Amino acid sequence: MNMNHEEKYLAERFGRKQPFKVPEGYFEQFNAGIMAKLPSCSASSKLNEGGLKATRWQRLRPFAAAAAVMAMLVSGAWLYLQRADGRMNVAETLAKSEKSMSATGNFDRAADYTMMENEDFYACVAEY
Amino acid sequence: MDNEITIHAMCPSEAEENREAFAQVVQQYSEPLYWKIRRMVLSHDDANDVLQNVFLKAWTNMGEFKNKSRMSTWLYRIAVNETLDFLRKKKRMDSFCGSDDASVANQLLADEYFDGDETQAQLQEAIAQLPEVQRMVFNLRYFDEMKYSEMSRLLDTSEGALKASYHLAVKKITEFFKQYD
Numbered sequence: 001m002n003m004n005h006e007e008k009y010l011a012e013r014f015g016r017k018q019p020f021k022v023p024e025g026y027f028e029q030f031n032a033g034i035m036a037k038l039p040s041c042s043a044s045s046k047l048n049e050g051g052l053k054a055t056r057w058q059r060l061r062p063f064a065a066a067a068a069v070m071a072m073l074v075s076g077a078w079l080y081l082q083r084a085d086g087r088m089n090v091a092e093t094l095a096k097s098e099k100s101m102s103a104t105g106n107f108d109r110a111a112d113y114t115m116m117e118n119e120d121f122y123a124c125v126a127e128y
Numbered sequence: 129m130d131n132e133i134t135i136h137a138m139c140p141s142e143a144e145e146n147r148e149a150f151a152q153v154v155q156q157y158s159e160p161l162y163w164k165i166r167r168m169v170l171s172h173d174d175a176n177d178v179l180q181n182v183f184l185k186a187w188t189n190m191g192e193f194k195n196k197s198r199m200s201t202w203l204y205r206i207a208v209n210e211t212l213d214f215l216r217k218k219k220r221m222d223s224f225c226g227s228d229d230a231s232v233a234n235q236l237l238a239d240e241y242f243d244g245d246e247t248q249a250q251l252q253e254a255i256a257q258l259p260e261v262q263r264m265v266f267n268l269r270y271f272d273e274m275k276y277s278e279m280s281r282l283l284d285t286s287e288g289a290l291k292a293s294y295h296l297a298v299k300k301i302t303e304f305f306k307q308y309d
Contacts, residue, residue, distance in 0.1 A: 004295070004298070006298045006299055006302040007270075007298050009302055010251075010270070010298065010301060010302060013247070013305070014247060014248065014251045016270065016271055016273075017244075017248075018163065018167070018243075018271060019236075019242060019243050019244025019245075019248040019249075019252070020163075020166050020167070020170075020172070020241060020242060020243060020244075021241050021242075021243045022162070022172060022241060023172070023241070026176075027158055027159050027162070030158055030162075030176070030179070030180075031151070031154050031155055031158055034154055034158075034180055034183050034184075035147070035150075035151055035154065037180070037184065038147070038150070038183075038184070038187050039187070039188070
């Protein structure tokens with residue numbers, strides 16, 4: 001290892017020995033102890049939630065949800081427009097029937113003007 | 129080097145098999161991990177706590193270890209993060225509680241699991257004054273003689289930055305002693 005003079009100074013003065021120790025048998029006890037503390041199947045089920053590769057359905061789920069929402073919106077819009085068209089048809093029908101009613105009304109007024117009985121007048125007109 | 133022990137992402141039927149494999153991981157890595165942690169936290173009890181957290185975290189997150197790196201690198205990375213988290217938490221607690229100002233050297237000399245003399249205790253005092261990450265870099269390079277390339281993978285930092293950090297740490301520690309010489 002290349003050392004500059006400062007590092008050499010530290011190595012010569014202090015060495016590289018670790019000045020720490022552990023209780024007797026610490027690592028053997030640690031190894032046994034930690035295995036006893038490990039959670040069991042709950043850990044593996046946690047791994048299933050977060051760590052394992054998602055199934056195809058899990059990957060597609062958000063897209064399916066978005067598609068379902070879009071379908072609902074489109075259906076709702078279509079239904080609304082259908083009803084709106086329906087209302088227009090009714091309006092048109094009403095307008096037509098008003099026209100036809102006004103034609104009938106003119107006929108009745110003509111009948112009044114000639115001072116004929118309506119039935120007679122209608123009968124006369126019907127011959128033509 | 130690593131005798132790589134393969135641990136698969138777990139499903140309940142494989143849990144027992146993986147528990148045995150994990151026991152081998154603990155057997156192989158507990159001691160090297162312990163010393164890396166201990167040099168940072170100084171106290172045996174603290175090192176023991178951090179080491180337990182490292183293995184518990186490794187066990188819980190084993191499904192995320194996808195063999196993209198070596199097992200040793202993955203474990204050391206967990207150890208580095210747990211150690212730094214511990215030190216930061218301890219610093220916050222100490223400043224909040226206004227804890228006792230006994231120097232690091234005096235605390236170590238009173239510690240039954242400190243095996244050094246006053247000179248060694250003073251070196252640890254000087255190292256303890258470095259910022260945490262720089263302290264980590266210094267310990268890994270000076271005591272473990274870890275290559276910068278390996279340290280770079282472990283700390284996810286460029287080799288250039290690590291070299292600069294180490295040389296700065298050496299300079300600070302040297303100046304610490306030269307002012308008392």
